[in-house]
Amino acid sequence: MFRRFGSRVTVLHTGKQFVSREDPEIAAELQKVLEAEGIQFVLDARTTRVENKNSSIMLSFESASGSSIATGSHLLVATGRRPNTDDLGLDKAGIETDKSGFIKVNGRLETNIRGVWALGDCKGGPAFTHLSYNDFQIVYGNLIEGKNLTIENRLVPYCVFTDPQLGGVGMTEKEARGKGFKLKIGRCPMTYVARAIERGETAGLMKIVVDASNDGILGASILASEGGELVQILGTLMLAKQPYTLLKGAVYIHPTLAEGFFSLMEDVKLAD
Numbered sequence: 001m002f003r004r005f006g007s008r009v010t011v012l013h014t015g016k017q018f019v020s021r022e023d024p025e026i027a028a029e030l031q032k033v034l035e036a037e038g039i040q041f042v043l044d045a046r047t048t049r050v051e052n053k054n055s056s057i058m059l060s061f062e063s064a065s066g067s068s069i070a071t072g073s074h075l076l077v078a079t080g081r082r083p084n085t086d087d088l089g090l091d092k093a094g095i096e097t098d099k100s101g102f103i104k105v106n107g108r109l110e111t112n113i114r115g116v117w118a119l120g121d122c123k124g125g126p127a128f129t130h131l132s133y134n135d136f137q138i139v140y141g142n143l144i145e146g147k148n149l150t151i152e153n154r155l156v157p158y159c160v161f162t163d164p165q166l167g168g169v170g171m172t173e174k175e176a177r178g179k180g181f182k183l184k185i186g187r188c189p190m191t192y193v194a195r196a197i198e199r200g201e202t203a204g205l206m207k208i209v210v211d212a213s214n215d216g217i218l219g220a221s222i223l224a225s226e227g228g229e230l231v232q233i234l235g236t237l238m239l240a241k242q243p244y245t246l247l248k249g250a251v252y253i254h255p256t257l258a259e260g261f262f263s264l265m266e267d268v269k270l271a272d
């Protein structure tokens with residue numbers, strides 16, 4: 001955002017990979033897109049000193065290329081968030097929190113004290129508005145409608161609102177491999193998608209991760225124009241517990257971005 005406002009932006013990141021939860025190829029592609037906008041990245045960087053000199057901020061850091069100094073007018077520090085639970089008097093009510101201050105809940109969002117629930121960011125886990133709302137639906141369903149809903153195994157779609165957007169659902173390849181799945185993987189660069197070409201928005205790629213034992217979709221990452229919208233189509237198929245092959249023979253409206261699923265499904269093959 002600041003780059004597009006005209007600032008010269010350098011991103012210093014402690015990790016070796018930008019957007020570290022994503023698969024490396026997705027992270028590399030997003031980094032490439034941002035670099036093409038003029039943003040500089042320094043990965044695996046260790047900040048050693050920050051000084052304010054002559055109205056300028058000087059940030060000293062170590063990286064693979066040795067010691068350097070980044071100079072600028074503003075410094076945005078993104079170190080994460082913590083729950084605002086320390087002043088609620090939870091201890092007086094005997095409500096348990098974990099060591100980071102998140103309120104402990106079970107799958108029904110019940111705390112350890114009967115009649116007290118915790119919803120949204122304060123209970124930890126992925127912090128999204130749509131999950132906070134779904135937490136409410138679960139508690140409402142259980143309390144008012146007599147249902148037995150739980151957050152366990154909840155499918156969590158998300159979107160990083162970069163341009164192009166990074167939409168994700170389910171597991172990444174590295175998560176799925178970590179869980180021991182035998183995989184089939186499909187990829188499709190957005191340069192293959194007619195609608196993306198027409199719109200001049202060919203940056204990015206689609207990737208689908210499939211359970212080789214039953215062709216069920218384990219997850220997908222869509223770095224594309226409207227990636228957040230597109231990934232929810234695959235999320236719907238996951239909710240319906242249908243195999244990816246259902247989309248292989250499907251008819252897609254031409255020219256739409258979803259038409260790219262045709263090439264994506266065709267590309268699915270056994271991974272090493």
Ligand SMILES: Cc1cc2nc3c(=O)[nH]c(=O)nc-3n(C[C@H](O)[C@H](O)[C@H](O)COP(=O)(O)OP(=O)(O)OC[C@H]3O[C@@H](n4cnc5c(N)ncnc54)[C@H](O)[C@@H]3O)c2cc1C
Pocket residue numbers: 084087088119120121122127128129130131132161
């Ligand atoms: C910069 C930024 C961008 C984000 N972008 C997205 C996005 O694009 N999509 C997305 O899904 N999520 C996004 N999120 C995350 C999303 O905002 C949160 O997950 C969501 O707001 C959580 O809802 P919540 O109701 O649990 O908590 P909150 O929305 O934080 O609400 C908690 C409320 O409790 C109040 N409160 C706190 N302490 C007390 C107290 N002691 N007494 C009384 N009231 C108190 C606070 O003032 C606040 O109003 C973003 C977050 C940030 C910070």
